[in-house]
Amino acid sequence: MRAVITVIGNDNVGILHKVSGVCAKYQANVIEVTQSVLQEMFAMIMMVDISKMNADFASMSDELTALGTELGLSIHTMHEDIFNAMHRI
Amino acid sequence: MNNSMFNATDILETIRMIQDECLDIRTTTMGISLVDCIDPNIDKACDKIYDKITHKAEKLVETGEKIEKEYGIPIINKRIAVTPIAMLAAACPNDNPVKFAKALQRAAETCGVNFVGGYSALVHKGFSAGDEALIRSIPEALDITTRLCSSVNVGSTRSGINMDAVKMMGEVILESAKLTADRQCVGPSKLVVFCNAPEDNPFMAGAFHGVGESDCVINVGVSGPGVVRSTISKYPDLSLDQLADIIKKTAFKITRMGQMVGAKASKMLGVEFGIVDLSLAPTPAVGDSVAHILEAMGLETCGTHGTTAALAMLNDAVKKGGVMASSNVGGLSGAFIPVSEDAGMIDAAVDGTLTLSKLEAMTAVCSVGLDMIAIPGDVEATTISAIIADEMAIGMVNNKTTAVRVIPAIGMKEGDMLEFGGLFGSAPVMPVCRKSSARFIERGGRIPAPMHSIKN
Known part of the structure; x- marks a missing residue:
C-alpha cells in the first residue's frame, strides 16, 4: 500500500526535511520524490510506503496538513488508489 | 520513473480538481x-x-x-x-x-x-x-x-x-x-x-428506496461541474464534437473516482454496492455551476438562445464518459439545473435571461426537471398543478425522468429572494404566467400513456 504526498506553495528552506521527518515518525518509508521549482512555486510529489506504519493513516495525514498550514504550503496526503482509479484504465 | 510510478501531471490534475475546482463525492x-x-x-x-x-x-x-x-x-x-x-x-x-x-x-x-x-x-x-x-x-x-x-x-x-x-x-x-x-x-x-422516478437515485430531495431493490445498498452520487467548466475554458476554439470528447474524458475520471469510493464504502460497511449516479450536481460555491459550463461553451448568459442545444450536448457527453467508468450506472445520471443551487443560474434568473419557459425546454434534454425555483406566493394551486402537468408530459413522452420542485414564496413577489443557505442556496422569485389553468386541472382523471408506451 502506498500513498502520495503532494506539497505545493512558495519555496523555502527545509521543506523536504520537514515533510520526510513526519513520514519517518510514522514509519512511512519514502520510496520516491520528484520536485521542481517553477517561478518560486515549489511542487513536490512524494511516494511513500504505508504498509508498515506504526499509527493510523489519518493521524499522519492530519499532521501533514497541519505542517502545511504552519509553513504556508498546501500539503495533500492521499492513498494511491485514487490516482489509479482516475488515470489508469 | 519506472512504470509503476505515477505521472506528476496526473497527480497534480487530481489535486487541482479537488482543491480548486470543487470536485467531490456529493453523496453516499x-x-x-x-x-x-x-x-x-x-x-x-x-x-x-x-x-x-x-x-x-x-x-x-x-x-x-x-x-x-x-x-x-x-x-x-x-x-x-x-x-x-x-x-x-x-x-x-x-x-x-x-x-x-x-x-x-x-x-x-x-x-x-x-x-x-x-x-x-x-x-x-x-x-x-x-x-x-x-x-x-x-x-x-x-x-x-x-x-x-x-x-x-x-x-x-x-x-x-x-x-x-x-x-x-x-x-x-x-x-x-x-x-x-x-x-x-x-x-x-x-x-x-x-x-418516471428512478428507484435508486441517491440525490435529495427525490431519493427513495424502490421496491425492486435489495434489502440494503450503497449508492453514490458524484459531482464536478467545476472540473468540466475549467476543462472547457482551456479550449475556446475547439469544435463542438471535439469539445464533447473532452467532456467525456473528464466525466470518465470523475465517475471512476465515484466508482472507487462506492466500492470501498460498500466493502467497509458490508453492504451491497448499488449504483453510481454520474450527475453534474452544482452547488452555490464559486466555480461549481452548470450554468457556467454552458457559458464557457460560448453563451453570453445561460438561458439565451442556444442554451438547450448546449445542455443537450453536455448531458449526453457526461453520460457517454461515465458509462465506461462504472458498470453500475443508475439514478438520474446527467446534468442538474437547480436554480437556487447554482450561482450562474441565480445570476441568469435575476438578470431575466433565464425564464421558467426556457428552463422547461432545458428539462427536455437534461436529467431532471424544474428544480429549486421560487415562484410568487400568491400563485393559484391550479397554476402549480399546471406547471407540474407540463413537466410530467415532457417526461412521459420523452421516456425520461422529469421532476418539479417549485417553492411558492409566501408574501413575496417577482424579484424578491428566498434565502435557504448551505447547499440549497438562494432563489430569486421568478414570474409565472397569470392566465388561469384551473378548468383544465379541475377535470382530473388521467392523461393516457403515449403510443410508444405499448412496446411489448
Missing part, C-alpha cells in the same frame, strides 16, 4: 428497505423503522469520514433513502402518517445523516391504500421535521399521468409553503413531484 446514500417493518400498529411500525435504520446505518457517517481522510476526497453528504412510506401507512389506515415522519427524523438524527428520503408515494396510475393519506400529510410532515425529504411519482411513460394526483400536489406544495412561511418557505424545497 444508503438505501434501506422497510418492507419488513410493516405493522398494523403504527407505534410498533415506527419502532421497527427506527431500529432497522439505526442498525443498518450505524457506521455510515463514520465510514464516509474515514474514506474522506484516507483518499483526500471530500464526501459532502451522507444520507439515507427508504421504502416509500405510503406502503407502510397502508397497513395503518386510521392513524396519522406523520408518526412515520417523526420516526424517520429521529433515526436520521441518531445516525448523524443530514437527510432521509422516502416520505413518498407512487401514484402514477392510481391511489392505493395509504397513498392519499400520506400525500395529504406531507405539508405537516415537512413542517415538523428538518431532515425529512418527500417525493410523489405522479406519471410514467408506461401508465400516463395521474391528473388527480397532479391537482393534489399543487395544493400540497402551496400548503407546505404556507406552513413554513416563517422559515423561508423551506417546506417545498424538500418535496419533489416526479414522472
